[in-house]
Amino acid sequence: MMLHSSVALGVVAFVAGGLLLARSRMRRRTAASDARRAQREAADEEWVIRPVENAPVTLASFYAVDHDEIDRLLEDFRTAKAGDGPVALAMYREFTSRLERHIGWEEDILFPLFERLSGLRDNGPTVVMRSEHRTIKTLLDSIDTTLQKGDVSIDADESALLAALAAHNMKEENILYPLIDRQVSADDREAVFARMRAETA
Ligand SMILES: [Fe+2]
Numbered sequence: 625m626m627l628h629s630s631v632a633l634g635v636v637a638f639v640a641g642g643l644l645l646a647r648s649r650m651r652r653r654t655a656a657s658d659a660r661r662a663q664r665e666a667a668d669e670e671w672v673i674r675p676v677e678n679a680p681v682t683l684a685s686f687y688a689v690d691h692d693e694i695d696r697l698l699e700d701f702r703t704a705k706a707g708d709g710p711v712a713l714a715m716y717r718e719f720t721s722r723l724e725r726h727i728g729w730e731e732d733i734l735f736p737l738f739e740r741l742s743g744l745r746d747n748g749p750t751v752v753m754r755s756e757h758r759t760i761k762t763l764l765d766s767i768d769t770t771l772q773k774g775d776v777s778i779d780a781d782e783s784a785l786l787a788a789l790a791a792h793n794m795k796e797e798n799i800l801y802p803l804i805d806r807q808v809s810a811d812d813r814e815a816v817f818a819r820m821r822a823e824t825a
């Protein structure tokens with residue numbers, strides 16, 4: 625009962641408080657993102673699952689770093705999009721491939737674990753997150769279709785995507801991931817990382 629009350633409060637905060645925090649979160653993220661980028665660039669080029677340095681290996685910390693890396697790929701594409709068309713398209717697809725992998729981990733592994741632990745399958749925060757994933761994927765496909773024609777007039781879709789990702793990631797990082805971390809055992813957490821590795825291999 626205590627767990628369900630706690631989860632219910634989390635869901636209310638999740639829906640009501642989300643957008644209000646997005647703007648300040650974006651500003652804080654810039655400095656944190658720069659630090660993480662320097663850390664990442666000093667690391668091995670090959671992707672590995674790794675924790676934030678000097679922090680516990682939590683699901684929240686891993687997934688927040690992955691958000692930042694995906695954001696960086698989107699920034700790189702936006703910088704390059706006015707230049708060589710095929711290069712920009714390749715950069716865009718690198719970004720989408722990483723984002724789709726991330727969404728796949730969430731929908732196939734992380735969210736089902738939360739739904740099992742909390743009992744919230746049809747009316748909890750993962751329902752909202754899955755719906756937002758569908759919106760994000762629609763925007764990704766629309767941008768890809770435009771770029772494939774050699775056209776870079778994607779401003780409207782791009783703005784909508786940036787807004788959707790910022791709000792979505794903020795809710796996951798501030799509410800959903802910590803909620804999951806509070807409920808999982810160390811074994812559960814290791815199992816999540818093991819399944820992610822297996823799905824990526
Ligand atoms: Fe997500």
Ligand SMILES: [Fe+2]
Pocket residue numbers: 687691726730793796
């Ligand atoms: Fe995410």
